Amino acid sequence: MPNNWKTYNLFDFIDINPRMKFNSSEEYPFVEMKDLNPNSRKVLPSATKKLKGGAKFQNGDTLFARITPCLQNGKICQVKGLKNNKGFGSTEFLVFRGKENISDNDFVYYLSREPFVRQFAESNMIGTSGRQRIAKEAFQNLKLELPPLPEQKAIANILSAIDDKIENNLAINKTLEDMAMALYKHWFVDFGPFQDGEFVDSELGMIPKGWVVKSIGELYNTSSGGTPSRKKMEYYENGSIPWIKSKELNNSFIIETEEKITEEALSKSSAKLFPKKSVLMAMYGATVGEVGINSIESTCNQAICAIKEKELPYFYVFLYLKYEKENILNQAVGSAQQNISQVIIKNLSIINPLKTDVIGLFKKLENNYKILENNIKENRTLTKLRDTLLPKLISGEVRLKEFRGQIENVITNAVK
The missing domain is CATH 3.90.220.20 (DNA methylase specificity domains)
Known part of the structure; x- marks a missing residue:
């Protein structure tokens, strides 16, 4: 264990299902299990509801699926976008939050995704087959060697930079996919560019002449x-x-x-x-x-x-x-x-269609799909890099202070 690291019982390092006050007459953002994407760090609320029980959380908290097969599928996300900083969700979430002056929220998220922590949770599930769950109390038996708060934040910043780039690529791809579908509808359903031209009848209705x-x-x-x-x-x-x-x-x-x-x-x-x-x-x-x-x-x-x-x-x-x-x-x-x-x-x-009519459109779509493909390939590289670095940084096998330059170079080269 590095000199300035300490051994913690997980209960002493993070708050699990921290207490929060809600007004029963108000509606709050609600997060369902289906909202969690194992390939995305962030989860946004999908609805607003009046509180009727369930996991309570605030922005920055980690939602940890405690039931099979959601846990095995990696449904662990950090909640964002809560109005007034309060929300609630499925009873099948455990909520992880950093303790003041002890642990950083972002580091807690990455810690919860660390393979050892996930394997511990999976091996301590109880209940009938197909409906097994990890109980909050099980984490009392999990002891980990963890860094001080400044190093936690530095580790989380490095891993967050990778995740931010992944999320940015996903957002770009979503825009490109929506744009492609809008162009398809404009050209081949509404025939927008040809409204002033001549149309002929077909088994699919009226279409531009020559098509x-x-x-x-x-x-x-x-x-x-x-x-x-x-x-x-x-x-x-x-x-x-x-x-x-x-x-x-x-x-x-x-x-x-x-x-x-x-x-x-x-x-x-x-x-x-x-x-x-x-x-x-x-x-x-x-x-x-x-x-x-x-x-x-x-x-x-x-x-x-x-x-x-x-x-x-x-x-x-x-x-x-x-x-x-x-x-x-x-x-x-x-x-x-x-x-x-x-x-x-x-x-x-x-x-x-007549190829002469759509040559410019097809060229634009081809270029967009090339960007999509490059972003997807880049995300694969970044995901592999993050998943390789995460356990090494959190376990202290790789010290950020000693290898920051090399790590940042790897990240830079991965996104070129």
């Missing part, structure tokens, strides 16, 4: 995937080909998976290799109708249709599928579970 309606199968190549035999686990060991599942599609621009299969597994299943920037659509399962775009050459399971560029760019059909999701699901079959077939997707009617 035609075709099927996705005419403008793009499609294929579905497959699942290599689970009886041969060697198919899933030391693989090099990313294998994407339908449950991983969430309307994101870039979809990646940690699971990889071998070339032998690919050759002995119905799965097919498809190029990067293929648009993937879930055909059945809980995420039916969801889409995504793969960032590298990969394959997928049989519940996904891969749509590959041929006549038109990938982002055009991606925006079309997102915009038309409700109409597409109306064509789904099945009662208990909706299903969409590759045939249905191939036969979907889509506008084929």
Whole structure:
């Protein structure tokens, strides 16, 4: 342990579920479990309600999911944006707050995400299977060697700088995604740039003269995937080909998976290799109708249709599928579970514009998606850096005073 660090019982280092006074006749910001994103540091309230019990907190407090599987999924966030600095939420939150003159709120957040603390919480959960929880009192048995307040703040500042850059990239991407959808609607639904021109009738209604309606199968190549035999686990060991599942599609621009299969597994299943920037659509399962775009050459399971560029760019059909999701699901079959077939997707009617009319728009969208992709890649690097530094800094394995210059250089190089 570094010389100026101390050993603390966690109860002596942070306030857990600190007492707060509320007015029962007033409404306060409310945070639900679903509001917590494991990939985001901050959580904002989603509603306002009158207090009827639950976890009470203020800005800067850490909300720590105490129930399975939310804890295992990493639902730990720092609450922000509370009006009048008070809010409440799910009874399944533990609230962590720094103690005056002992611990820093931001450091407490990072401490709660430290792998040892999370593993301690998970191993001390009690209750019936599927509804296990960590009790507040369990943390009385957790002892940690921790730095003095000035060093806590310095550590939190370094980690916060990384998280701030990640959040900034996410905000930029959200703006770019909203802009892309607005442009799609303006050009291909409202036909805003062509209102003074001539229109012709089509199966989709009136469209600009020179444009035609075709099927996705005419403008793009499609294929579905497959699942290599689970009886041969060697198919899933030391693989090099990313294998994407339908449950991983969430309307994101870039979809990646940690699971990889071998070339032998690919050759002995119905799965097919498809190029990067293929648009993937879930055909059945809980995420039916969801889409995504793969960032590298990969394959997928049989519940996904891969749509590959041929006549038109990938982002055009991606925006079309997102915009038309409700109409597409109306064509789904099945009662208990909706299903969409590759045939249905191939036969979907889509506008084929004159390329001379949209060349400028497509160039703008392509540039925007390049920025999106670069931001996502940068965030992966930053996330890996943060998750590597966090336990080393908090445990004292890496001292900030001794390695500040090297750490700041790494952060600078990571965001270039």
